[in-house]
Amino acid sequence: MENEIAAKKLAELGHITRLSIFRYLVKVGDQGAPVGQIQEELDVPGSTLSHHISRLVSVGLIKQVRESRILYCIPQFDVLDELVEFLKSECCTEAKCIR
Numbered sequence: 720m721e722n723e724i725a726a727k728k729l730a731e732l733g734h735i736t737r738l739s740i741f742r743y744l745v746k747v748g749d750q751g752a753p754v755g756q757i758q759e760e761l762d763v764p765g766s767t768l769s770h771h772i773s774r775l776v777s778v779g780l781i782k783q784v785r786e787s788r789i790l791y792c793i794p795q796f797d798v799l800d801e802l803v804e805f806l807k808s809e810c811c812t813e814a815k816c817i818r
Contacts, residue, residue: 720805728778728802736763737771741780744794751784751793 732738739761744752752760758768772792775781779798784791 720801725802725805728780728798731774731778731780734771734774736761736767737775740768740771740792741775741794744781744792745796745799749793749796751781751791754790754792757792 732741740757740763743757743760754768754772757763757772758765761768763771772781772783775792776783779795781792781794784793
């Protein structure tokens with residue numbers, strides 16, 4: 720992962736509402752959650768939530784899937800894993816590895 724890409728992903732997670740959305744989605748797991756459920760759980764106004772979700776989608780941290788009239792937000796664990804590995808890649812040396 721390039722620094723610029725990682726910085727964009729981290730910047731989006733640097734906002735308290737987006738971080739809360741992403742953490743909630745990680746907790747619910749691979750199946751994701753309907754937008755309405757996220758709104759209810761986090762008590763975020765609909766238009767505000769939509770804005771923050773679109774920012775997370777734009778950097779690939781979540782994707783949206785529509786099933787009939789329900790729009791699900793699904794965390795992209797592979798993208799999260801890649802970002803975490805990018806952050807950890809420089810912390811380990813032969814003599815010492817921070818975990």
